[in-house]
Amino acid sequence: MEDTIAAVATAMAPSGIGIVRISGPEAVSVADRLYRSKREGKRLKDMKSHTIHYGWIVEQERVLDEVLVMLMRGPHSYTGEDTVEIDCHGGVLAVKRVLEAVIHAGARPAEPGEFTKRAFLNGRIDLSQAEAVMDVISAKNEYALQSSVSQLQGSVYRAVKEIREKLLYEIAFIESALDDPEHISLEGYPKKLLGIVRQEKEKIRRLLASADDGKMLREGIKTVILGKPNAGKSSLLNLLVGEERAIVTEIAGTTRDVLEEQISLGGISLRMLDTAGIRRTSDRVEQIGVERAKEHAKDADLILYVVDASAPLDENDAQIMELLKGRRTILLLNKSDLQTVITADELTARVDAPVLNISAREETGLEELETMIKDMFFQGEISFNDEVYITNIRQKTALEQALESLALVEDSIDMDMPEDFFSIDLMNAYERLGSIIGEAVGEDLVNEIFGKFCTGK
């Protein structure tokens, strides 16, 4: 019997409607825990398959959204399992809240590509599609893997890492003592561990609070500004940020060569990344900056390519144009107030993208840029992967589970259980925290035991 999974089934665009899909044996009962109809006592479990129900999603007396719920029992559903789809109307935020409520009600955040995988394994997708299914799974995972870590705030990443290190040390200590009881004593240790567990629990609670404030993940359309040095990238960023005065969060660059700002453009959230100017260079530090810029370009949702109109195109531009392949791009011909040597036509001949003339110094062309981005977004040309939201929820769930495991350790200590019981739940917490920062357990424990404690004959 498989467990019940949930995720957002539509791309997270601000179109107003988003679908939360639940699939698995508990799908209907999970939905019933949250669904309220106008008619008192109406239960989805009593309803026929393939019916639509109007109502509200209510969690702890709080109405999260007005919804339409679609009920499809297996095997006649996309995944072949009992499936409930909740159509939310309250925008991106409501979709997120509903998904979180569904997770709290007993579903598990779906792994990337998991609906498709289940559909296939349940024989709902034609065998000839196997290749495509595998591609979806592997592509979605690739993205999730990149995004889950890269979107984590630096401070969150460090905090999780520190908590893990602390836990691992304690597990290794317990295990060393169990492995070599004649060398290492656990006399009085439970009391000490209780203090540590409480401390770490508090840290996780703080992280969870920050997740609720939306400060844990960087969300929004990943917009990367590319260009040669001195093309005017930084002034463009400053301008966008300054003019809007709508900095959501200011993120200190994790590197000195990529600066990141979160801005809101007419209601659309953008993660703006200002990168190092791309050029062939022998300077080591600059090389690293260029490499980072290229990395970011690879998974950008949108690239703003800033070109200095007063200087001729060269091999560095050719290099940048390589990076634009397959990425949604806007070409910005900057310094249009100066003597220009490049024309818009010259650029569009080489890159398939719209061109705008701007002048960062004269502050012209910015409105057009904003309009263009907004249009692209609302016409669905750019969107950001829905994996971002599910990643956020996966990470929150992992934090909650880690917290729960530590609470179990506390219980075990309170109940005077022998020490070997502590390490079981400590390890679970360690493992869950690892999933947030993309680290598996592997040989960590054995390495820590041998590295930190002198055991053995």
Added chain:
Amino acid sequence: MGMIVETYEIVVIGAGHAGCEAALAAARLGLETILFTVSVDSIAMMPCNPNIGGTSKGHLVREIDALGGEMGKNIDRTFIQSKMLNKSKGPAVHSLRAQADKKAYSNQMRKVLEHTDHLTIKQAEVAELIVEEGMLKGVKTVSGAVYTCRAAVLCTGVYLNARCIYGDVSMETGPNGLQAATHLTDSLRANGVEMMRFKTGTPARVDKRSIDFSKMEEQFGDERVVPFSFSTDPESVQIDQVSCWLTYTNERTHEIIRENLDRSPLYSGMIEGTGPRYCPSIEDKVVKFADKNRHQVFLEPEGLDTNEMYVGGMSSSLPEDVQEAMYHSVPGLEHAKIVRNAYAIEYDCINPRQLNATLEFKAIHGLFSGGQFNGSSGYEEAAAQGLVAGINAAQQVLGKELLVLDRSEAYIGVLIDDLVTKENREPYRMMTSRAEYRLLLRQDNADLRLRRYGYQAGLISEEEYQALLQKERQIEEEVRRVEHTYVGSSAQVNQVLEQYGSTPLSGGSSLAELIRRPELNYDSLADIDPKRPKLPDSVTEQVNINIKYDGYIRRQQKQVEQFKKMEKKKIPENLDYDQVQSLRIEAKQKLKEYRPMNIGQASRISGVSPADVSVLLVYLENFRGGTGEGK
């Protein structure tokens, strides 16, 4: 007269702890078996520590016994001190350890081998494997004699191209000056086997008469000894025991070592093999744990008929004169006479990822291996693998299903799975922390977990099997009775509770609920449980544990269910990973290297991500024709 050519069904190479179990298992299953050793006098020799068991290793011995192996019975007959370690901790980490009379242990095992039907012992060095088209056909000795067979088990221990080293002295011998085996490595390489070089070490032995025990702490055995074997009568092991002794190194010891580090073959680069981190030499400890100003040293008797004492905790490969000075700096050892020097030993072993979980070589049908040859360390780890390899070599010849224990069933399963799916860079030692389901894999329930497999293989008798079934029934019935027996808050009940410092009852409670209280257990409630049936201790022990740790046990059982799902999804042997387009390149490489037997094993290979596993699942569904079965 021509060359000798003889025919057997099973050939076992090496008569250490792995080889003995392998040969016994095969012969007991009725197959004509020949056991080769470079020296008949060194059968089941213990060239390092004089004990069997210890944390997690005690579990292995219990499991070997449950499956029908010999090690547990053998130590029960030849131990001179016994201790249950970690008794104050949870039942999952209780571990038996017994000091052995080394000579007696070896002799007793030899006696058993010599009295086993279908088993031939032969002193000869096997130099060559005869392999035709990927099938093992026989072996050839140094003298050219040929022994054809249907399956062989390699248990060469530390003897392949063995080299013993201390200071600048290096000798091409096995342990205790025994002859090394110098030919087989070449033959293995010629058959495409990937070899590695590992290292281990042993401390000095000193003369008991030269030790001042008044400066040491005496370490006694347990008052009531628990046997290793489920078949041993507990009364038969209540013997007079000998003591071990505890002392410590000090700053002066460490100074001597530090001053002479440049003369250590480890630091001069003379030793190339990889040593185990969990069993560091004293020089390693001093360097790595520089902040510790003392290390424990255990003096353990090597037997009843010898004065030799093993200096546990001080293995070394420093030169002889430094060893003298270093040992003499330890309280009680000031005038110790060293009988045998400490030394390091290097040897050839295989990279075990070339094996299936059945311990058969993936590329050579009919060739199995076990023990240190597979990159493990320890007598118990060796015996466990030897037993499995021996059983499987025999099962294959008999055309029966091979034995694979998974990680949720046995430490043996964890051991073998780790060996064949993880990257091993040092001799592998068992540890309880390696067993993720250790609450279920206790030493006290090894029989309940594994006797059935031993019975199916044919190593456990009908009588022993019936006894197991009865034990299972008794446990089940008694657990049910205790869960459903209620006591009120009578004066008698509360008096008993107070006696154990437990809160008195104000209403009714089941006996099971009371057992779950930390300060109470099954035994302490005898007086308020008048209908309690008379049951053997081995049954009530299980009842107590099952009830007391019920919540934890159930949580692990749930995890095991998840785990089993993945283990059940088999991967066809001939799967061409290059055909699976969406797998990442790294995953493809690793999967091709390890060729896992099932999805669970694939997921444990480092470099294979959960996404790769999903992709593989989808691919396999397609491969099988997508009938939607086996979910």
